[in-house]
Amino acid sequence: MLLSKQTMEERLVRIEKAIEALANAQIKTEAQVTKTEAQVAKTELQVKAISKILSGIGINLGSATEQVFYNTLKDKMALGEIKFDSIHENVKVIKKSQEAEFDTIMYNGDSLAIIESKHNVHQKDIELLATKKVSDFRKFFPKYAKHKIYL
Numbered sequence: 001m002l003l004s005k006q007t008m009e010e011r012l013v014r015i016e017k018a019i020e021a022l023a024n025a026q027i028k029t030e031a032q033v034t035k036t037e038a039q040v041a042k043t044e045l046q047v048k049a050i051s052k053i054l055s056g057i058g059i060n061l062g063s064a065t066e067q068v069f070y071n072t073l074k075d076k077m078a079l080g081e082i083k084f085d086s087i088h089e090n091v092k093v094i095k096k097s098q099e100a101e102f103d104t105i106m107y108n109g110d111s112l113a114i115i116e117s118k119h120n121v122h123q124k125d126i127e128l129l130a131t132k133k134v135s136d137f138r139k140f141f142p143k144y145a146k147h148k149i150y151l
Helices: 005-076 123-140
Strands: 086-095 098-107 111-115 148-150
Touching: 005 086, 005 098, 098 123, 111 123
Parallel strands: 111 148
Antiparallel strands: 086 098, 098 111
């Protein structure tokens, strides 16, 4: 089936118009992609700034929580019925490139309390306190090996 010259010319015109429309659409798409990339970059900067702010809030909440716990414990120096003779806050220890940190520690003649202050506690925090923190304390302070530890 042979097409007439006129039909072929009409098809050619339609194809040229379609190609022109595709070229225009591609130009618009490329412009939109460029605009979207710029918006993504701007959004990334905003997310970083918000993350920094939220991190600062978290640090402030943590510090404030530690201070409230310490001030409350300092006034009574007791956990339930157990009285303590001394209290220390923000205890940091470094020995042979190993380090540990404890929010609050209270001592008496045969007992001590390790207090970790959290404004939002999770099960893993409790497990960490009962295992690693106690183990670290005993490792860094062997003179308290016979003391009973309260958490």
